[in-house]
Every structure is written in C-alpha cells, then in structure tokens.
Amino acid sequence: MVPRALTIAGSDSGGGAGIQADLKTFQELGAFGMTALTAVTAQNTLGVSGVWPLPPDAVAKQIEAVATDIGVDAAKTGMLFDSAIIEAVAEAVRRHGIEKLVVDPVMIAKGGAPLLKADAVEALRRRLLPQALLVTPNIPEAEALTGLAIRTRADMEKAARAIVAMGAKAVVVKGGHGDGETADDLFYDGARVEVLSAPRVATRNTHGTGCTFSAAVTAALAKGEDLLDAVRIGKAFITAAIREALNLGGGHGPTNHWAYRTKSGS
Numbered sequence: 001m002v003p004r005a006l007t008i009a010g011s012d013s014g015g016g017a018g019i020q021a022d023l024k025t026f027q028e029l030g031a032f033g034m035t036a037l038t039a040v041t042a043q044n045t046l047g048v049s050g051v052w053p054l055p056p057d058a059v060a061k062q063i064e065a066v067a068t069d070i071g072v073d074a075a076k077t078g079m080l081f082d083s084a085i086i087e088a089v090a091e092a093v094r095r096h097g098i099e100k101l102v103v104d105p106v107m108i109a110k111g112g113a114p115l116l117k118a119d120a121v122e123a124l125r126r127r128l129l130p131q132a133l134l135v136t137p138n139i140p141e142a143e144a145l146t147g148l149a150i151r152t153r154a155d156m157e158k159a160a161r162a163i164v165a166m167g168a169k170a171v172v173v174k175g176g177h178g179d180g181e182t183a184d185d186l187f188y189d190g191a192r193v194e195v196l197s198a199p200r201v202a203t204r205n206t207h208g209t210g211c212t213f214s215a216a217v218t219a220a221l222a223k224g225e226d227l228l229d230a231v232r233i234g235k236a237f238i239t240a241a242i243r244e245a246l247n248l249g250g251g252h253g254p255t256n257h258w259a260y261r262t263k264s265g266s
C-alpha cells in the first residue's frame with residue numbers, strides 16, 4: 001500500500017513553511033502527499049505581507065474529496081487561522097475517521113505575523129486537541145494553550161501533562177526557541193516522558209522548522225511507524241534540514257528538505 005498523508009494548512013509563497021514544506025517533506029519520506037488549503041499567505045523569508053483565508057466549507061470539502069476517494073493514513077494541521085475553520089476541520093476529521101492526526105498549533109510566524117486569531121485558541125483547545133494523536137507546540141504555543149509560563153525542563157513537562165489532560169493522546173513540547181547548547185524537545189504520551197535532543201545549530205535559517213518537523217512525523221505515521229519512532233524520525237529529519245540550511249532570501253531562510261535523504265549518515 002502507498003502511504004497517504006494529508007496536510008490541512010496554509011500556503012507559504014516562499015516555499016519554506018506551510019503546505020509547501022509539508023508536501024516536500026512527505027515526498028522526501030516516501031509518502032503520497034495531499035492538501036486541504038486553509039489560507040493563502042503572501043510571504044517570504046522577511047515576513048508575511050498578506051493573508052487570505054478560505055471559507056470553512058472550502059476546507060471541509062477538500063478534506064472530504066481526498067478522504068472519500070484516495071484515503072488518508074495520517075494527517076496534520078498547520079495554520080488554521082480562525083475558529084470557524086477549526087470547527088470545520090474538527091468536524092471533517094471526525095466524520096472521516098482520521099485517527100492519526102498531528103496538530104501543529106501554529107499561532108505566530110517567525111516575524112511576528114498572527115496566523116491564528118487570538119480568540120481561536122479556545123476552539124483549538126476544545127475542538128481539535130481531543131482528536132489529536134500528537135500535538136506539537138513550541139514553547140510560546142504551549143504557554144498559550146495552558147496558561148503556564150515555561151522556563152525550565154520541569155515547566156515543559158508540566159505543560160505537556162496539561163495538554164494531555166485536555167484530551168490529546170500525546171504531545172511534543174519543542175525547545176527550538178531556547179538558547180542552550182542543544183535543541184531539546186519533550187515527548188509525553190500520558191505514560192512516559194522522553195527528551196529528544198540534538199545539537200543546536202547557530203543559524204537564522206529556521207523558517208518553517210515546526211511545519212517540517214510535524215510533516216515528517218505525519219509521513220512516518222502514514223508509513224506505519226509507531227508514535228515515538230515517528231517523532232524520532234521527525235527530529236532526525238528537521239535536524240538534518242536545519243544543519244544543511246539553504247541560504248535563500250534576506251531574512252529567516254528555509255530549511256533544506258532534501259538534506260535528510262542526501263546527507264544522512266554523513
């Protein structure tokens with residue numbers, strides 16, 4: 001069987017984040033990629049200059065079109081923009097029985113542009129998290145979801161436990177925004193805590209790191225990996241992509257989506 005992976009996310013014209021990052025990652029990992037577009041952004045490495053959301057019905061219809069014909073082994077969500085789109089996605093995921101769902105709770109782009117309305121955090125928490133196999137917040141997103149301040153490893157774990165208590169089966173709180181020697185992510189599935197660690201790369205080319213990581217986990221899940229193995233594959237994929245970053249644009253450049261394939265083992 002061909003592994004089938006769906007991304008429900010926004011378009012990044014710059015190609016480093018959003019559905020573009022997701023499709024490239026799916027392809028690199030040998031999963032057949034499909035998309036349900038939530039919004040179009042005009043964006044490059046310097047920032048976001050425009051956002052045009054799609055009607056919630058258009059998002060639901062895209063999910064229905066692919067789920068009822070091609071089938072979905074695993075799906076991820078990225079930029080969802082507002083609570084009406086979140087409601088439509090939550091309902092479509094439930095109706096089509098998509099069980100391997102990775103929720104990347106995208107809120108703010110690297111340059112500070114909002115990709116989710118402030119009043120939609122509640123809808124994310126109430127409607128989508130209970131359906132998630134995995135939620136992948138960065139530290140500011142974990143703080144917004146839980147209301148906790150996160151400074152230490154113990155704080156990351158406390159937030160992870162709170163997110164699982166909201167109904168998600170598992171969570172990875174990503175430590176990319178820290179400043180230590182290593183970029184450490186904390187995994188919790190209601191039973192065990194695992195820290196995934198990689199050397200921190202000194203670079204500003206980190207546009208789309210979160211999208212790429214969650215897409216790699218989704219592709220691995222579509223291929224039948226179990227959850228913690230899929231998260232480890234995601235970590236290896238993003239670490240290679242950051243280490244071999246492409247120096248494109250004048251701001252936060254994209255990661256290198258082919259590095260895991262071409263550089264692994266080196």
Ligand SMILES: Nc1ncnc2c1ncn2[C@@H]1O[C@H](COP(=O)(O)OP(=O)(O)OP(=O)(O)O)[C@@H](O)[C@H]1O
Nearest residue numbers: 138174175176177183199200201208209210211213
């Ligand atoms: N400089 C870095 N060196 C190594 N790993 C990093 C670095 N920055 C981020 N990572 C890793 O990349 C993954 C994505 O984490 P990050 O916190 O950057 O996501 P994010 O903020 O959601 O990204 P974005 O919003 O730009 O898509 C995590 O595994 C994190 O540890």
Ligand SMILES: Cc1ncc(CO)c(N)n1
Nearest residue numbers: 010011012017018079109
């Ligand atoms: C469309 C889109 N989704 C997600 C992110 C977060 O990196 C972004 N910058 N743009």
